[in-house]
Amino acid sequence: MTKLSVNINKIATLRNSRGGNVPDLLKVARDCETFGADGITVHPRPDERHIRYKDVFDLQGRIRTEFNIEGYPSTKFMDLVTTIKPTQVTLVPDGPDAITSNAGWDTVKNLDFLRDIIDKLTSAGIRTSIFVDADIKMVEYAAKAGTDRIELYTEPYALNYPKNKEAAVAPFVEAAKAAKKLGLGVNAGHDLSLENLHFLYKNIPWLDEVSIGHALISEALYIGLEKTIIGYKNCLKNTEEIL
Template identity: 60%
Template sequence: MTKLSVNINKIATLRNSRGGDTPNLIQFAKDVQRFGAEGVTIHPRPDERHIRYQDAHDLKPVVYTEYNIEGNPNAKFIDLVLALKPTQVTLVPDAVDAITSNAGWDTIKNKSFLSEVISEFQRNGIRTSIFVDPETRQVEGAKATGTERIELYTEAFAHDYGLGNKNAVKPYTACAELANNIGLGVNAGHDLSLDNIAFFKKNIPGLLEVSIGHALISESLYLGIENVVNMYLNKLK
């Protein structure tokens, strides 16, 4: 079964909006794992507008499933990851002012930089994943960096699938097949939801993990977090 990692950035955004500690991020992380999630994802940004760097430290003792930290590998981020040694670090090339991640790496142009960062994380026993667009050349470029996994950036699929275009999954299928053939693990994330996750899972061979935050939290406003986590788990079987 494909693992479900719950991105809890939105819970931190809600907490920060009032300046207190409600909802409590640490308790939420405990709860989603208790409800069945197999991982917790955070994506701290330099301005700490949702996840704070201290949150990353506070979560370390309570995440007993897979702990996935996403982000652009600047010096501060690298230091954080090396200090915490999460299960996985996902490298995302987001700009400082980006509202959310909006592109994958050019793994060919950035091969030297990515290889250096990845080697450092791997020396510390941290699994690495590179956020990539659904292009086979970028998958091949990712392999050349030495990473263990890629994370397919699924916004384009989600948008087109919502318009009724099921062929939008084809580039992702091709990338997953290539990744499987060359020894890369396949993760995926961004705008995956209860509406599209089962179709996506069915068409992506060897899909190891999905990271879902915005849709899952939004759906939980209507359906409840425990219910929604289990709905995802059922669709990922």
């Protein structure tokens, strides 16, 4: 079964825009789980413009499903995750000023750095995932770094899906096959939506997890959070019925 992890960064963005605690991040996380999410994802950035480091500590122990923390492995981030010990840490190459993740790691260039980070996380009992482009060489070097999984950066798939979905998914299928052959788990995330997720799943049915935030929260504005999560879960089944 491919798991759905809901990224709640956008809930924190909405809360932070007015101060106070509306919407209540912890309640939304619990509601997502109640509605069927298999995990909760957060991505604390250095400026705390959405998820704050305090949020991560508040969520600790309250997540009943899997807890995935994404981020660039700075000293502060590593101190956070080795203290919290989430189910999974997803390593992304974002700089401090990045608006959102926009590329995967160059795992060749950063092999020694990533290997050292993964050794520390593994020693802490944390599952690791490296955010990579759909590039077989990057997948191969992610395996050399010792990661448990990769997360395929799917924005190029989402952008090209409306033009030619078969061509859009092809490099991701090849990258996922390479990862599977190397014994790596395969996650996917970025710009996946109710429109394009099911086709990705049909072509890579061995996906372990998809992490989705922006589209899911945006779609929930129209059809509600519960119905949206049910729709995403349906995308991860052998059915053509989404909603």
